[in-house]
Amino acid sequence: MEMRPVLVAICLLLVTPITGSFWTVGSQVVMDPMLICKKTRRLKGKLADICRKEPALLKEIAKGVQVGTRECQYQFRNRRWNCTTVRRSLRKILLRDTRETGFVNAITAAGVTYAVTKACTMGDLVECSCEKTSSKGNRLSKITRNAERNKNVPTEGEWEWGGCGDNVNFGFKKSRDFMDAPYRKRSDIKTLVKLHNNDAGRLAVKKFMRTECKCHGLSGSCTVRTCWRKMPNFREVGNRLKESFDGAAKVIPTNDGHSFITEGPTIKPPSKVDLVYSEDSPDFCKPNRKTGSLGTQGRQCNSTSPGVEGCELLCCGRGYDTKVVKEKVNCQCRFQWCCEVTCNTCVVKNSVNTCR
Structure with missing residues (x-):
């Protein structure tokens, strides 16, 4: 082959x-x-x-x-x-x-x-490795300007590129x-x-990278922040x-x-x-x-929706069949000290629509 x-x-x-x-x-x-x-x-x-x-x-x-x-x-x-x-x-x-x-x-x-x-x-x-941008150089300046323009980088206090x-x-x-x-x-x-x-x-992926930062300072203050770029x-x-x-x-x-x-x-x-x-x-x-x-025959659809998932559009006007399906679920759950949750078992009925 x-x-x-x-x-x-x-x-x-x-x-x-x-x-x-x-x-x-x-x-x-x-x-x-x-x-x-x-x-x-x-x-x-x-x-x-x-x-x-x-x-x-x-x-x-x-x-x-x-x-x-x-x-x-x-x-x-x-x-x-x-x-x-x-x-x-x-x-x-x-x-x-x-x-x-x-x-x-x-x-x-x-x-x-x-x-x-x-x-x-x-x-x-x-x-390869993670991106460790230098604190100096034109590359950092360009990233900084772009990020500040997009309001992705903090502008108050001191901050530097770092992390991974x-x-x-x-x-x-x-x-x-x-x-x-x-x-x-x-x-x-x-x-x-x-x-x-x-x-x-x-x-x-590339155009929508975001900036994440970590604060550094005494007593939880954020006098200095380290920032890095992450994918969405x-x-x-x-x-x-x-x-x-x-x-x-x-x-x-x-x-x-x-x-x-x-x-x-x-x-x-x-x-x-x-x-x-x-x-x-x-x-x-x-x-x-x-x-x-x-x-789309046999596909499940939503009979109440006018959107693409609705039976009219998804079934291409051919109509759909409906059947009632019984399902066992946990219900009437109670928390008991300590530390257990007990539930009853209930039977619920759901209507399932499928395209003809």
């Missing part, structure tokens, strides 16, 4: 860990990414360097794919397309250039950036080296869109990219074929942090092997 497509698929397909040192990629069970790299001979450039020289980094990259996978499934849990990984559905999705593809690429690139950066901070990689900040620049670079390397020499529209969305995902919570990253997904712009290639523009002249050109796509999405209402749609 050729290993290169499987390796690249680690960043494109959602990866689910199973027992031992094996992974499920699409419908295939393969060995962990590090072992795949050891058996691969046709890789070139930066991707080959990571495979052959940085096995610990490769493990963190695989963790990052998991982080992106879980966040994708959370963000789309109530939509017709729910970022499913079953029956090669995602592989079919990624063969096209829809806004769903754009989100998967962005959240995966963000997850890899996040995991590698976190590993640096935790000391899990010999290739997140080395996001290293995570950003390694995410780009691994995920973008196979596509750098191409200039077709799908590649341009993919690389743009990859960077948008990474920037959703990954849920914030997911929320931000989901907003970009909702406002994604459709683009077309320019005449020279080396860039893209928005399809309509009245549409605002996308910034570096915006998501883009070049193909319209299917409606995902019915199963379609060609597009990867699994349909």
Whole structure:
């Protein structure tokens, strides 16, 4: 079996860990990414360097794919397309250039950036360490000015950079080296869109770093503060990219074929942090092997909601079935001195709606 497509698929397909040192990629069970790299001979450039020289980094990259996978499934849990990984559905999705593809690429690139950066901070990689910014030099002055402008750094009292900040620049670079390397020499529209969305995902981590500080002084005073830079919570990253997904712009290639523009002249050109796509999405209402749609039959819906999770939209107007489900729960709990909580068991009835 050729290993290169499987390796690249680690960043494109959602990866689910199973027992031992094996992974499920699409419908295939393969060995962990590090072992795949050891058996691969046709890789070139930066991707080959990571495979052959940085096995610990490769493990963190695989963790990052998991982080992106879980966040994708959370963000789309109530939509017709729910970022499913079953029956090669995602592989079919990624063969096209829809806004769903754009989100998967962005959240995966963000997850890899996040995991590698976190590993640096935790000391899990010999290739990097946390960010220890010097108290002198232009770099500090630039960070200070930007942070003060954004009101992220205290301006009262004395403070200095210190502690162990997140080395996001290293995570950003390694995410780009691994995920973008196979596509750098191409200039077709799908590649341009993919690389743009990859960077948008990474920037959703890098551009929203926050400043944390620790006070020093007698009797709890805060006369001196030590500050460092930390990544945002990954849920914030997911929320931000989901907003970009909702406002994604459709683009077309320019005449020279080396860039893209928005399809309509009245549409605002996308910034570096915006998501883009070049193909319209299917409606995902019915199963379609060609597009990867699994349909929404059997999905649970909310009969009282007018939103995307509501039965009208999620079931595509086909209607829904309702059944009453009984569930045992703890109730009438009491605290008894000392120190025990006792509860009764109650049976509650819940209505469950599923799309026809």
